[in-house]
Amino acid sequence: MTMKKFLNDPSDLVGELLSGFALAHADKVKLTENNLVVRAEPKAKNKVALVTLGGSGHEPALSGYVGQGMLDISVPGEIFAAPGPPKLIEALRMANRPAGVLLIVLNHAGDVMSANMAMEMAEQEGLNVRQILTHEDISTGPRDKPEERRGLVGCLAVIKVAGAAAEQGASLDKCWEIADRMERNMATLAVAVTSAAHPCTGEAISEIPETDMIIGMGQHGESGSAQTELKTADETAEIMLNMLIVDLSVKKGDDILLMINGVGSTTLMEQYVVLNSCKKILDSKKINMVRCTAGEFLTVQEMGGFQMFMARMDSELAELWDAPCKCPCMAT
């Protein structure tokens, strides 16, 4: 299959996409000289700053969540590849303040390595940084082996609640505690139906048979755990919900947040249909879907499929989820 994307020289791709992103959202974000994405209007220095890092090609993640009530700095890498330690330590120095910095890291090898190296440097330099790792993909490892679980769209929930707490003036320890509570109570499962082309090479990043779907495929096309023929929205929702419910030990009467994250070419129409299926199934199980949303939050180019995210909510997390935010790609 020939790649059909509107691009220029692939080696300029990340710079061009970031420039365009900053133009489109100039009221909320701007680019630094070294292509860090920062808020157009910086947060007050007496509040905790939030920093994250991640590869590009997943728009609107992660830079789309820079703004009031969310991130302070996003450190973008190359396509599907984490930024290196030099850019991250620059961001941490820029964000550093007495109130402290919360660094949110998605569990992927490159992101973790860069973060660990930057954290060691930050410590040597006396920067006030605490790190939280998101790893909620239930298809890559059991709950008691979090290091094997990848970070998927759940980072968004962590950014949302910790960002809201920071905006309200919570301490670094409190922001970390909120982020950690969200992280421990969330789970994501992905399903893929079609592959995507790597924008720099034009090659498909995974192989998915024409009529099948793969439950558990990662956001770089990493193989999943279960391949079956394509099922209906109801059937797919049932399978995925059940796996998430088991993983999180969700019980009758629990309050949950559910998020359907379209990863590229699965339409918003389908996402709504799936969300509706989820609501029916959860109702029948007497599980309270107290918050929900659907949309493209973290994509994989034109890959077809979605990530289903579930989190057990308490009243504090729900309040922080509802708190106002003003960033390019999310509104509550």
Added chain:
Amino acid sequence: MLLGAVELIRENHRKLSELDSFGGDGDHGTTMLRAMENLKNSVASSESGQIKKLLGEVAWAVMGADGGATGPLFGSFFMGMSNGAGQGETLDCAALASMFEAGLDCVSKRTKAQVGDKTIMDAMIPAVNEIRQAADEGLDIPAILERAADAARQGADSTKNLQPRLGRAKNAGQQSLGHEDPGAVSVSLIFKGFMKGALNDGG
């Protein structure tokens, strides 16, 4: 010595990307190319003749390629070599071996991978071990690096029949069977480049 590696990666980057497509997302060659271009630029702009300082600058430049795990891993190799290098502008054989061992130590801090996990370590560990042994045997630097390049090549070849156990490739399972690990091949190209570079500039 360093620039020999740049040339070999440039010549082979398409093959590296192709190898990566069997277990990764097919961009290892372009990532290595970016890292090596950064390396070349940092060597060109370095004002110091001191090996330690030059390698430190190279390490930072390689990590600045923003290439996922590749930047920190290869950057750590050069960072460790910088830490292990003496203050001078030239190297003897024993110092060369210590320098490479320090490079390997620094990479080991970043990854749990051992020989057999189908990673860069399958080439890097035997290459560095061979450097020590050849240095102890009293060979000269080009000969030492030739032994290292051979060991790295054999290590990279051995990854063909392995299944990945770590990193992103782990989740690709069987797909990469029959193909070498692209990171290990990169390591072998870098050592071969060191050898060629050492022959050209005499060390």
